Amino acid sequence: MESAPDLDLTAVTKRFGDHVAVDGVSFTVSPGEFFSILGPSGCGKTTLLRMIAGFEEPTAGEIRIRGRSVVGVPANRRPVNMVFQSLALFPMMSVGENISYGLRCHGVGKSEAAERTERMLERVGLPGFAERRVGTLSGGQRQRVAIARCLVLDPTLVLLDEPLGALDLKLREQMKVELKQIQATFGTTFVYITHDQSEALVMSDRVAVMNAGRFEQVAAPRALYHDPATRFVAGFVGETNQFVGEVLAPAFGTAAVRLPSGCVIEGMGVAEGPRAACFVRPEAIALADDPGALADLPNRFPGHVSAVLFDGANSALLIDAPDLGAPLRAALPQTGPLAGIGVGAPVVAGWTPEATRIFPA
Amino acid sequence: MRTPRGLGLALLVAPAALWLGLLLVLPHVEIAILSVSERVAPRVYAFGLGNYREFFAEPLYWRTFARTAALSILVTALTLALAFPVALYVARVAKGRAKSLLFLLCLIPFWVSELVRTLGWMILLRETGVISAVLQRLGLASGPVELLYNDGAVVLGLVYGGLLFMVVPLVNALDSLDPSLVEAGHDLGGSRWTVLRRIVIPHAMPGIVAGSIVVFMLTVGNFATPVLLGGKNGLWFTEQIYAQFITRFNWPQGSAFGFLLLALSSAIVWAGLKLSGQPLGRTLRQGA
Numbered sequence: 001m002e003s004a005p006d007l008d009l010t011a012v013t014k015r016f017g018d019h020v021a022v023d024g025v026s027f028t029v030s031p032g033e034f035f036s037i038l039g040p041s042g043c044g045k046t047t048l049l050r051m052i053a054g055f056e057e058p059t060a061g062e063i064r065i066r067g068r069s070v071v072g073v074p075a076n077r078r079p080v081n082m083v084f085q086s087l088a089l090f091p092m093m094s095v096g097e098n099i100s101y102g103l104r105c106h107g108v109g110k111s112e113a114a115e116r117t118e119r120m121l122e123r124v125g126l127p128g129f130a131e132r133r134v135g136t137l138s139g140g141q142r143q144r145v146a147i148a149r150c151l152v153l154d155p156t157l158v159l160l161d162e163p164l165g166a167l168d169l170k171l172r173e174q175m176k177v178e179l180k181q182i183q184a185t186f187g188t189t190f191v192y193i194t195h196d197q198s199e200a201l202v203m204s205d206r207v208a209v210m211n212a213g214r215f216e217q218v219a220a221p222r223a224l225y226h227d228p229a230t231r232f233v234a235g236f237v238g239e240t241n242q243f244v245g246e247v248l249a250p251a252f253g254t255a256a257v258r259l260p261s262g263c264v265i266e267g268m269g270v271a272e273g274p275r276a277a278c279f280v281r282p283e284a285i286a287l288a289d290d291p292g293a294l295a296d297l298p299n300r301f302p303g304h305v306s307a308v309l310f311d312g313a314n315s316a317l318l319i320d321a322p323d324l325g326a327p328l329r330a331a332l333p334q335t336g337p338l339a340g341i342g343v344g345a346p347v348v349a350g351w352t353p354e355a356t357r358i359f360p361a
Numbered sequence: 362m363r364t365p366r367g368l369g370l371a372l373l374v375a376p377a378a379l380w381l382g383l384l385l386v387l388p389h390v391e392i393a394i395l396s397v398s399e400r401v402a403p404r405v406y407a408f409g410l411g412n413y414r415e416f417f418a419e420p421l422y423w424r425t426f427a428r429t430a431a432l433s434i435l436v437t438a439l440t441l442a443l444a445f446p447v448a449l450y451v452a453r454v455a456k457g458r459a460k461s462l463l464f465l466l467c468l469i470p471f472w473v474s475e476l477v478r479t480l481g482w483m484i485l486l487r488e489t490g491v492i493s494a495v496l497q498r499l500g501l502a503s504g505p506v507e508l509l510y511n512d513g514a515v516v517l518g519l520v521y522g523g524l525l526f527m528v529v530p531l532v533n534a535l536d537s538l539d540p541s542l543v544e545a546g547h548d549l550g551g552s553r554w555t556v557l558r559r560i561v562i563p564h565a566m567p568g569i570v571a572g573s574i575v576v577f578m579l580t581v582g583n584f585a586t587p588v589l590l591g592g593k594n595g596l597w598f599t600e601q602i603y604a605q606f607i608t609r610f611n612w613p614q615g616s617a618f619g620f621l622l623l624a625l626s627s628a629i630v631w632a633g634l635k636l637s638g639q640p641l642g643r644t645l646r647q648g649a
Contacts, residue, residue, distance in 0.1 A: 054547075055548075076550050076551055077550075081548055082548045084541045088539065088541040090542060090545070102549035105551045
């Protein structure tokens with residue numbers, strides 16, 4: 001017999017007056033999984049998380065944790081703990097008291113709570129910090145205390161509400177790796193919400209992309225990136241170029257779009273209705289300085305470089321191609337004849353229909 | 362040499378310095394000198410601690426003194442107990458217009474003079490007053506009920522007078538509490554009571570102490586409320602001071618009492634700060 005998933009939502013809906021914040025969301029999270037909910041601000045992801053934590057009650061639908069319904073169960077009785085966006089460490093308590101607070105609430109004796117707190121501090125790399133004041137910790141240490149405070153209670157589920165938002169870039173990159181490691185060591189199920197796609201893609205086993213209260217797609221990070229299911233996901237996850245035009249009978253791919261300039265982009269997808277949008281990733285675009293090259297690519301557009309955006313491995317070129325009507329973003333080759341290309345240089349850009357996704361607009 | 366900057370500072374400080382000097386320091390110096398003067402013959406005074414000895418020799422004096430201290434602490438505690446839920450509601454539950462309105466409702470009674478407010482209580486509580494009449498009408502009392510002129514009436518009036526001064530610093534303190542701290546407190550398994558005890562109250566401590574100090578000082582030094590609501594049974598220490606200065610023309614004795622009252626309130630405030638572990642500086646900032 002298969003064990004119940006750690007978290008199971010069925011058609012969960014939350015209305016605030018006329019506004020539908022969460023609209024019939026269903027998903028399950030397996031034990032030990034790192035599950036992220038990715039979406040722009042205002043998409044309802046925070047409301048969804050607060051319903052799982054017990055700070056909001058769903059208007060309709062069912063929330064089960066290890067098979068048991070928790071609808072109507074107050075937050076302090078759920079086997080779920082949350083890492084807040086602001087971390088919400090208690091400033092009136094020491095680090096040790098912050099961690100032992102939950103244990104004491106659950107009726108653990110004083111000496112056992114102190115012992116478990118010290119062991120937890122060691123496991124998150126903060127041995128001997130129990131007496132420190134919260135205000136004396138660095139950003140990364142505060143993160144670890146906030147997570148330790150949850151993990152010490154051995155919860156079924158840890159919810160994380162964009163906890164890395166307040167950190168500077170360098171520390172954020174480091175904490176992404178650290179969070180993933182902590183999750184792997186403890187084997188606890190994490191549900192993580194963020195608007196930062198890099199956080200979601202780097203750490204998660206599966207990512208749900210949320211928009212306007214609904215899940216657009218739930219998939220592993222790679223599938224999400226390479227095989228988006230909807231127009232929103234294609235546009236939201238990762239860097240991409242987007243062109244909108246009329247639907248046309250395809251010659252090479254499964255769908256084609258005619259741009260206002262009259263030229264045609266061939267791609268994969270189902271284009272119904274009069275208009276469609278096509279998406280192509282910057283790294284899928286092949287570049288050549290010889291106007292006659294890339295003749296075998298159906299999507300081929302000559303132009304010239306309008307800007308060079310140097311950013312190490314993420315460097316890109318903006319290419320002005322008159323046929324496309326909008327600047328095309330392409331990954332800057334780091335080696336080869338085009339590595340030193342400058343603004344104004346003529347260039348030909350091309351890509352395969354397989355690298356192009358077409359969705360109804 | 363005086364720089365213009367120094368002159369500016371001097372001008373800025375001058376009103377406060379004059380205020381403190383003329384209305385606080387000067388009278389206290391005068392009272393200090395008076396309190397250690399004994400009348401040895403008509404219009405002849407000599408140095409001596411007789412006025413302070415008199416205080417300990419006459420049981421009425423030091424009993425009134427102890428009674429004032431004890432009742433003031435009780436009034437402060439009751440005010441805190443009443444004001445805390447109100448402040449919690451205003452700061453944490455009420456939003457926008459409702460919040461301003463509730464705050465205003467707390468403030469409105471203080472637009473009226475203390476005497477008029479106390480008179481209001483007398484109209485309610487006296488033998489021929491509103492409450493007595495209602496009790497008789499309802500058949501709960503067979504004759505007129507006198508609710509005035511007892512300790513309960515005095516405490517009631519003093520708590521009422523102190524409420525605003527407790528609510529304001531409490532609302533200030535509770536307003537600054539991050540709502541996610543309360544949620545985190547519940548999320549980690551805390552009951553309402555645990556969250557209140559371990560998170561909300563420690564956070565509000567500076568406000569609690571500030572409000573308590575102000576209410577205690579106002580209560581200990583109050584004159585009108587104990588006299589009007591307590592009558593002959595009021596026995597507030599300020600009445601003793603008043604009696605010495607005005608009724609008996611014994612200014613040296615009154616001065617000694619005044620100094621004792623100052624010592625009492627200072628000692629109790631100091632003890633309160635020690636017990637709550639709050640430094641005075643932080644408390645003053647919270648109260649402002």
